[in-house]
Amino acid sequence: MTRIFAIANQKGGVGKTTTAVNLAASLSLSGKRVLLIDLDPQGNSTTACGLDKHGIRFTTNELLLGEQDVLTCIHPSQGGDYAVIPANGELTTAEVRLVSKIGREMVLRLALQQISGRYDIVLIDCPPALNILTVNALVAAEDVIVPMQCEYFALEGLSALMETIGQVRQAVNPQLAIFGVLRTMYDGRNRLSQEVSQQLEAHFGATLFNTIIPRNVRLAEAPSHGLSVIAYDPSSSGAQAYLELAQEMMQRMMSAPA
Ligand SMILES: Nc1ncnc2c1ncn2[C@@H]1O[C@H](COP(=O)(O)OP(=O)(O)OP(=O)(O)O)[C@@H](O)[C@H]1O
Ligand SMILES: [Mg+2]
Secondary structure, eight states: OOEEEEEOOSSTTSSHHHHHHHHHHHHHHTTOOEEEEEOOTTOHHHHHTTOOTTTOOSOHHHHHHTSSOHHHHOEEOTTSSSEEEOOOTTHHHHHHHHTTSTTGGGHHHHHHHTTTTTOSEEEEEOOSSOSHHHHHHHHHOSEEEEEEESSTTTTTTHHHHHHHHHHHHHHTOTTOEEEEEEEEEEOTTOHHHHHHHHHHHHHHGGGEEEEEEEOOHHHHHGGGGTOOHHHHOTTSHHHHHHHHHHHHHHHHHHHSOO
């Protein structure tokens, strides 16, 4: 059975893409069949998978516009054993056109039903906005992973995300749940980082992943080589943290089946 995760937080730069790409690499190393979907016109996941976002054809834009079928849009990642549906700036075309389309929230969900069972895990990297693209991800997914930066204002804007999740649940996708909240860019030497981490513990309890992603420069360097950090520097603290997160995620999946 395929399990679909939206990696979402409308706050920019909190580690959504870093989490999507490195979880894809880590989970595939554990033998899972993984599909990563880039749903952000910035195309950062696409680049981080070693694909040329400017030259690539058959992306999430064509998929959402209904111009190509889902299988045509799936590409192998470079430097990792997982598949990718890439994105680039053209995705804004779909974003604009979807707004006036009937059933606009359901497009990705319906497309993914056609490949049901082909992958164990689908990860959707959302843009930093609560727009129609993110709503498509939330309607297609069973689970949401919310990366949060261990910095001041981490919780700001969270209520808007929760409200959107609540609306999607009520309207079309009652199964949707927060699978885990992830602390990212944690710096143990920084008092504020520690305080925010404790705040998140108090606020989210068991929903919070035990695994904490440290601030690690290797995580920031890897995308420019078109590699996950697992391939770029497997011994780095960033790689170790994402491998650990993948294990924690698989344990949670077993104890909380979709
Ligand atoms: N744990 C980390 N340690 C160091 N740098 C990190 C870490 N996580 C992410 N970064 C860097 O921080 C920046 C933002 O991360 P990322 O692109 O993953 O966030 P995002 O939430 O996807 O951003 P956007 O909202 O723009 O899509 C990137 O330059 C990334 O390389
Ligand atoms: Mg991103």
